[in-house]
Amino acid sequence: MxxxxxxxxxxxxxxxxxxxxxxxxxxxxxxxxxxxxxxxxxxxxxxxxxxxPPRAGEGGLPCWRCANPDDGVVWANERWVLTGFAEALGLPFAALLMPRAHLDLGDLDDTMAAELGVIAVRVTRAVEALDGIGRVHVNKWGDGGAHLHVFLLGRPAGLVQLRGSCLTLWEEMLPRTPPHLTDETLQVAVDALADLGAPATG
Ligand SMILES: [Zn+2]
Incomplete structure (x- = not known):
């Protein structure tokens, strides 16, 4: 113990x-x-x-995602949403996978747990197949917000110094990736989920 x-x-x-x-x-x-x-x-x-101290979305603190359920959504079904980031990042691919409901990882039932795995694997496989992507990393921390948000982060191919757990430190130092490029890569992730839900229309 x-x-x-x-x-x-x-x-x-x-x-x-x-x-x-x-x-x-x-x-x-x-x-x-x-x-x-x-x-x-x-x-x-x-x-x-x-x-x-309470995280955002617990202990009486508001949950931004529950208050803005459609913000930044590029793909969704009845239980899950995939979003990009409101501000451009330094990586060639970055997305967040979140349940629609206010649930943390340990709150998921077996059905949703299985869906989380399928979605993360689909996105990883599709984005890793792109020439410019070295690898897609799947991360969950959740120390800041109580609403589950799984990070899917693509490392630029060939930049072996950015491998592994220091990627998020390097990310903040990289110049921002032009949005039209990250939008195109995000679309590859959306296409990989086509039979599991629908692209956001807004
Ligand atoms: Zn929430």
Missing amino acids: PETPEQFYARVLAQADEQGRLPIPEQAMWEIFPFEPGSLIVKPLEAPVLPE
């Missing part, structure tokens, strides 16, 4: 320096890490916050 938050924090803090800073991680030595290791200062580790 996991330690209590206090036990975890006390054990970890005992390994930190007098300012509460942990050692530079091994990841900083990886070739995919975007910063020079010698340039880094680790932030002091903060104590647990319990209970955790």
